[in-house]
Amino acid sequence: MTTVRVRLTLIYSGLFLLTSVVLLVTVNLLLRQALRTRIAGFSSGPVAPVAPVAPQPGDLDVQRPQLPGLVDAVVDYQWGVTVLTIGILVLVSVVVGWLVAGRILRPVHRITATARRLSVSNLHERIALAGPKDELKELADTFDAMLDRLERSVEAQRRFIANASHELRTPLAVQRAAIEIGLPDDVGEIRDKLLLHNHRTENLIEALLVLAQAGHGLDNTRPVALDQVVRLVLAEGSSDGVTVTTRIEPFAVDGDPVLLNRLVTNLVDNAVRYNHPGGIVEVTLSRGVLTVRNTGPEVPQERFGDLFEPFRRLHTTREQGAGLGLSIVASIARAHGADVRASPNPGGGLELVVVFPAPPAGPLPAAEPAQDDRGRAPVGRTAGR
Structure with a gap:
């Protein structure tokens, strides 16, 4: 699959070479026609002696047949130079076209690199493309505006998760304490069933909050x-x-x-x-x-x-x-x-x-006991397959 840079290079080089070839071929054809016209006019005209010594009859006959050959030699030399020039232009146009295409596409590469690097945990990054207000800068500014909206949405969802974690866990803890303390011993079966459902509800809420937290990326690693x-x-x-x-x-x-x-x-x-x-x-x-x-x-x-x-x-x-x-x-x-x-x-x-991806460089760190926000090691069975 060819890239945009390759296609732009081919377009620039092709247009440059096409115009160069047309120009050189036109110049060669016009030069050849002009030389033949001038030589034909010169050969058919009278030849006046310019020296006191009269020219011999055979001298003019020897010179006249050499003039058309001279035209062909000059034109052949010109075509050789043209072919060499076109070969050099091919190399120059490809190199220049590649560099110009890369220069033009540099903002696009910056936008692509930023988009690949972004995740929920680094939505604060922006492209912040500088330069003239052209189509590429308009694209980058539109992308930055979209990131602004996305970052605000993610922050709102994170605040909602934090608030929901507190609002949902607190009443369940109160219910569990009320069941354990407030119910008499003669309703032990009902008490155990209520505690079981309370425990399952706590586990479900905890699992949902963990799922939401993981889905919103990692804040600190x-x-x-x-x-x-x-x-x-x-x-x-x-x-x-x-x-x-x-x-x-x-x-x-x-x-x-x-x-x-x-x-x-x-x-x-x-x-x-x-x-x-x-x-x-x-x-x-x-x-x-x-x-x-x-x-x-x-x-x-x-x-x-x-x-x-x-x-x-x-x-x-x-x-x-x-x-x-x-x-x-x-x-x-x-x-x-x-x-x-x-x-x-x-x-x-x-x-x-x-x-997992490749580990970071350096010695292995000492693992700390991983605990949830309630100080408990999350090893219980909160959610099965």
Whole structure:
């Protein structure tokens, strides 16, 4: 596929060469015609002696046949020079056309580079193209205005998420305290059921807020030792009778430790929850590739497209989740520039793979315990597949 710069170079060079060739060919043809006309007139006219010595009859006959050959020699030399000149012009026109096209397209490259670099976390950047008010500057200013509107919209959504987090969690905490303290012991079954639904509602709201936070990008990032995050999750999690095997290599990720903790937690929780009693979960971290593989029921091929969609649940014999676990994983992975994919295991179960980008330069950092905004390590089962 040819680029715009190549097409502009070909257009500039083609127009320049076309006009040059037409000019040179026209000059050569006119020169040849003028020479032949002048020589023909000179040869047919009387020859007056200019010396006291009378010319011999054979001398004029010898000179006259040489004049047409002289015309052909001059014209042939001119055509040779023309061909050489056209060859040089080809090289010059291509180089000049390439440079001029690059100069003209430089603002477009700047716009493209800015658009590729932008994400939700750096919407404050602008193109701020300087120069004359032409079509390219109008395009850049329009793009900057669009970024202004988008940044305001994202900031409004972030404020809404923060306010909703407070407004939704506070009444649930009050309800839980009222249920635990206010209900008498003789309504224990009702009390337990209310606490169960209250806990599920808290988990659902927490999962939705995490999903919204990951979808709006990362505000502050720092190097995180992903291998230590994985070990922390496995140490604080519950296997529920499932055998967990690990193979973990040191690896650092530039990101948010809380969200990375939630990503690993949801992957491990999903592998444990959707498994057979006495099944196996394999957790591997090697060269930036986090793989969680489990035994369990077979996932229909037609349902693989629903795995990373919110509120999509697959059949299971265990406690149903909210259907947000893998959608949160996919959202957090995108926020960290990672790719996530799923594939079936022979005999049942899934293999979930998250491929992280190259680690930042420097030594691996020490991982801190990742906690949510309530001071709890997010290792509970908040949302299943």
